[in-house]
Amino acid sequence: MRRNMDVFRVGLFLLIIGGVSAQVQLEPQNAAVLRGSKAHFNCSTTQSLSVMTWIVNGRLVLTILEMGVLNSTERFSARNLTTPGNYKWEFTISTVQRDDAGEVTCQVLGGDPRIATLSVQERGNVEIIGGNRTEIEGVQMELECQAIGWFPKPNVSWSINGLSMGNCNSSSIAQGNLFNSNCSLKLTAVKNSSVQCFVSVPALSTPESSTVFLTVESTKKATIRDQTVLISVTVAFSAAALLFLLIFGIIFCCKRRKRKKSTYHDEVRRAQSQSQNRMPANVRGRDNRGYITDGRDVRDTNGGIWHTNFNKQQMPYAINNFNEDDLRKHRHATIV
Incomplete structure (x- = not known):
């Protein structure tokens, strides 16, 4: 371990006093990745590699010598991609965190430092509020797309039956270090359609999307449907009223029969009493x-x-x- 530290210190000293004759290239110059994924950078030089260092936001995280890689970790690693005449190393940041965003620097002994920019982004959720819709032909309607938990501020766009409607001017609200965005689409109900809302950030190769289906009914069909609903409601109400009257009638008849039977027995007893009173x-x-x-x-x-x-x-x-x-x-x- 001590030998490696000595080599590391020697490499840094040579790096400081070295000339600038080596040609160094760093790719990509700008990288955007999602949080939790991996970020890859390639640094190459035309001269034989003696010392190469990698710095992330001012922190020295990796050193590469001719003999191999020093202080490699699970999060920061490198692999040799050297070919004849081209000395190249691939630097990888695993499980990228938000605090990794910023400058990534490759320094080669004898060359100028090369700096790239790393952007760490967040993918949220997207939803068209209200779901599938059924409207009457010719009605003016409005759909709202909601994007929750994105970073940076996402781009929102619409398409109808696969035809792009372009980006919309969405309103965004920052909550902590994330953005919530809303975007509305106004359209006229003409025919059955598939409507999609797309939300994306640069780190996404394919935008996230939400789809709803618009069903358009003609005025005549809508009138028939309304009449059917009205008839159904009327029939249901009539059946309920008839059932109520039937139950009420049965109860009334039972009470009347019971009252009539009780009156009959009273009359019989009264007649017997009167007959006894009249008898000598x-x-x-x-x-x-x-x-x-x-x-x-x-x-x-x-x-x-x-x-x-x-x-x-x-x-x-x-x-x-x-x-x-x-x-x-x-x-x-x-x-x-």
Whole structure:
């Protein structure tokens, strides 16, 4: 490790005191990459390479000697692309970060430093607000494209059925170090169309896009559709009203039948009561003719007299088989 550091220091010393006779080229002069991707730079010279250094935004990140690459890391590396008469090295920045943006310098011993510019950009999202549309023929309409989370300020353009409508003057708002942009497109509904919004930044080889489909209906077709909707709504409302009336009718009939049945029973009970009130007292509580008296008279609540004369000779069997004390007396009255 110490030997490598000594070599590195010697290389820097030679670099400082060296002449300017070596011809150095750095490509590309401007590079734009997306954050998280890789950036590649090629530095070449016509003379035999002794020392080459790479500097990013003033930081020495890599040194190349004739014997090979020093202090290579996962983020900063180089590979030899030398061909006869052309000493070339490719410098790579992996997982590019936003703070890598700026100057990238290649310095070769005996030559002037060559500086390139690195731009680190962000790809966001794009969407046409509202999605697919259905409009009546001849209607003036407006579509809005929204680009969220881009850096730098993105370019927004439209196309209809593949025909470019050119860039639009979008309004952009910076949120932190990102941009949100909106762009509107005004058009007349003429025929069914595919409408696309394209959003791009220099680091993108292919723009991001959002697509919606415009369906155009003739006035006659739109009128028929409106009438169909109206008929459907009317039928649905009528069916609901009819169902309500049917349920109400059933409930009303059930209540009326119950009330009528209750009235009938009341009338029957009232008629029976009136019939009993009109019946003579001597008829309402007549004795049961099958009743055998035991010789005593008992007056009932209606003023009638019950004769209880009992003749033992009429029931010899009962007398012979039962004691007089065990004999139970029964009175039966039939009321009509």
